[in-house]
Amino acid sequence: MNRIVRPVSGILLRRLALASIIANVGIVVTGGAVRLTASGLGCPTWPRCTDDSYVTTPEMGVYGVIEFGNRMLTFAVGLIALATVLAVLAHRPRRPGLVALAVAVFFGIPAQAVIGGITVLTNLNPWVVGLHFLASMAVIAAAYALWRRIGDPDGPAVAVVPAPLRALARITTGVSVVVLVIGTWVTGSGPHAGDHGAARNGLDPESISQVHADAVFLLVGLSVALIFAFRAVGAQRATRAAIILVAVELGQGLIGFVQYFTHVPALLVGAHMLGSCLVLLAALSVQWSTRERRPVGAAPQPAPTDAATPVPVTA
Template identity: 90%
Template sequence: MNRIVRPVSGTLLRRLALASIIANVGVVVTGGAVRLTASGLGCPTWPRCTDDSYVTSSELGVHGVIEFGNRMLGFAVGLIALATVLAVLTHRPRRPGLLALSVAVFLGVPAQGVIGGITVLTHLNPWVVGLHFLASMAVIAAAYALWRRIGDPDGPTVAVVPAPLRALARITTGVAIAVLVIGTWVTGSGPHAGDHGAARNGLDPESISQVHADGVFLLIGLSVALIFAFRAVGARRATRAAIVLVAVELGQGVIGFVQYFTHVPAFLVGTHMLGSCLVLLATLSVLWSTRERHPVAPAPETAPADDAAPVPVTA
């Protein structure tokens, strides 16, 4: 007996994609909590939590609970990503590119698990910890692209701003990515190593923080320029996206300066990590707003061919 699989609606599909974004941002925040509570080696090995068990034990205390809880959240994120892939497969009509994006998000989850395992096995090497964070950013970017693509109609992509402004938006995105990368160097030089015995990357915290701040100033300047440029060409949606980006950047900048001058308290560092995710999402929103898809117009009805016309019958 064949079972009929009901197609998944576009609304449900987009909700799943949004849930994937939120879940991956949650992994970044909880991963930060692992490091900020010195629980990075709460489970001292991988893929097991201990040499004898896949789960934490009372001997590992609260650090084991925190680290193991973050690992379990990774499984929940994987389930959401898998559900999204299955929903894309059953969605009708088939949408170009959705399957590739959903699979990329799904495969990013085990990839993150492997990088997290290497982080533990290398005793929280700061460069690997930074890679772990950046891999999460890549998965969030893929999940965002999937969410936006689901909401777009099928049809050709049309630019809504001139080519120089699209180039400026791409440059701004590149600078935002550079700021995120340098931010991991700042973290790797700072006091929150994830474990009291973990090594630091050897960079001077004050010097690399200045480099990071310079990148932030450049990013804010480019973003403000986008606001005026988009307004000049009447691109309202792009202007709104750029305004949101500047607001997020300013908030993130304030948190960064406060945490630096208050000797990097753990709570503000965690908030700064959440802000990094929001900066990435706001930057992608600007980049996405420079183009839009137009639905394909239905084919015009054609008149019946001459040979299809009724033939008069004579007596």
């Protein structure tokens, strides 16, 4: 007897996608805790924890527990991603774009775990550690795109701001990524190596911190410009997204300055890592707010009286 498989509701699908975002942000924070507690080599090899065991042993102490615990969290994040893939496949009507994004998130998690394993095998090489963090950012970006696309109708994308402002939003998002990359260089030059014997990248901490600060100033300036530009064309949703982005950037900048002048305490570094995830999500929100999708066959909307006349886009 054939079993009838009930289609998954859009509400459940969106909740799963949101859970995937939260889980991936959580794994970034817990990964930071591994490094900040000097537990990066708590399990000295990979994929095993030791040469003879896949799990931590009592002799490895608390460092082994912390590192092994973070590895186990990867499985939980992967299960959420798998559940999301299955839910997308069961959703009706099936939307190929959602399937592609869900699969990308799912396969991004083991890829990120492999890079994490390489960090252990290279004795926490700071450049590989930075790549490990950036891989997590890429997975978070894909999970966010999935969450937003689930909430959008399956129709054509329509621009809600003029082309120059869409370009400015893309530039701002690009600069936010540059800030994240330089931030990994700052971390790689600082005191939190993840293990007492791990090497640093050799960059001068003060000089690279200044470069990072300059990039942040550029990002904040672009974000403030977006607020005024979006407001000038009457794009209220985009304006709100830009305001949130600036607020997140200012909070993140405050944490960064305080941690720099207080000699980089571990607790603030952890908060700064969480803030990095929030900056990325806020920048993506701004990018998303510059367009909207309308249901296929929807009646044309009256043309706005301002410069933000919707224009079809191909993205």
